[in-house]
Amino acid sequence: MTLVEIDDLKVHFPIKSGLLFDRTLGYVYAVDGVSLTIRRGETYGLVGESGCGKSTLGRGLLRLVEPTGGRIIFDGTDVRALKGEQMRLFRQRIQMVFQDPMSSLDPRQSVESLLLEGLRAHNLHKDKAGVRAKLRSTLDAVGLPASALSKYPHEFSGGQRQRIGIARALVLGPELIVADEPVSALDVSIQAQVVNLLGDLQESLGLTYLVIAHDLAVVRHISDTIGVMYLGALVEEADGDLLYSRPLHPYTKALLSAVPIPDPYVEDQRERILLAGDLPSPAAPPSGCRFRTRCPWSQSRCESERPPLRVFDDSGQRVACHFAEEILDGSLAMHAVRAEIVRPGSEAAPDVGDGLIQTP
Template structure:
């Protein structure tokens, strides 16, 4: 799917979200940080769908929440329609949030089980003064349910009375209730059956065409992202490593991590599946509390070189046609001047990076943190 380029609605510059690691019983001491998001730059045009992909623990959800100030940024700017959201406080921030809404990953835990659907939808409208006229408000509620394919009788029901797909539709209706311009959808279909996934994805596309919405879709299902996105950003360990339009990314990935990620997509043709290249990465995702020096991916990269990769962190740079990639040797890999080699897994240790006297703190896995 391709839409005409519009003006920039959201611009993120050098965004960082670092969570402190505390230690001590009486006095809390900061002994390190979890670098969940560490220097992200992206721009999203009005009316487009921007897909954000990467393996679990790479910081996708934290980035989406930081854009909406649900997680406080450590540094950087989030400029939404000319206003730096990162600098807003109090009433100004509350008003700005009406134009930026989120569809959460788990619809059951994000809906109050003690509230009816009517109460859930009215809550946001009341907070922003959109329910002044009772008759108009009731019409608006019926329109919202019709837009997401639910009957009017749903207003009197509670979240536990619906299926997973229906609850996700209620979450979408809640986001639409305050008439936003931007919706951040965090894994909107990951917990749903395949048939229901298709319904929700088609619903999101129809609502975008009708209302001119702009989406940031966070997902790990690469097939869904390809179907719904205009442009895609690939994240690894807190930073974007590649960004381009959906067709170019799937046809000609340039970053080694993107190549490995796309090679994991199953192909429903046994002959093609048996003969195509599959890149199996060595080692585990490094800890975001102790990321590698230089290129964050160099500990697992089959194209790692002796120079630059270990010492210099590559910047996300454009190499033509709006295709941006953070790799020192992207052109050499593309043109075949550098060949892949076997990678020896590296053991990532936290001891010494934070406080050698205390040892590694129990901070959980990357997925649990992010």
């Protein structure tokens, strides 16, 4: 059953100039025509490099930033049609876990005050005995003792602070949690604990997640469906295992080739794709396919026609590429100037970025 349906969502930020009279010189196309669905009880992982618009998409879903266009349907409700008090009350059903717990938690408030803030905002704090019991049970669900209620954020470790952030989201009993880079600010040794906690909470409470991340290993570990974003657009979407075993879009292929594999023999034998050029500005995206300036398989058609996100086959995998079939079967030649293929045994090696959570 579908819980969230996003259709052609756009979030454009105006570029202003002038001291007395603001003039709009252009727009930053942070999110530009994204469509996806999230089923009830599943985890949807959204990945992409920094600046691709994935965090803006999550904030647009909650209307923390106002979308420029498109539709957001949550359990049959048109979220963009809600106004004022209706929208405030509706936010009880959708909560967010932010990336950096140190900056998202007010250092002047105790944990009890942080958790009570949301209950007060929704007028759920009148029964003091019931509220106290709810706070204790919420802390217990995230693995923190009841004594934490009287403490302040600076008295906890990074992993514990993130657990407080998760508890703050849980205390209102939401149906959907948008987790924006929930483990990227944590040590690798702590990341697995928080990821496992999110999985346990989903199983016990029936939660639905939109997990935003740039670490493909983390996303693979927890996601049922994975969407890949590039420069404000969704370029590929598939079941988690299928995306890793059969990436179709050239950008997805390049991302996966940079993920380290915890097997020295396999790591030494596989090819890596090193993309040439810089990420274009979201204020002036390329015409046609947005990835064409860095794509090693781009053709003249890619310059004039933006590829739609289409269903590739019966598996339900979707890809925004005109030549996905030709790339998959190897019949389309690569442009060597746009990318470098690092063969097994070569001395060149890409920057693999973040650490990897090893899964059993």
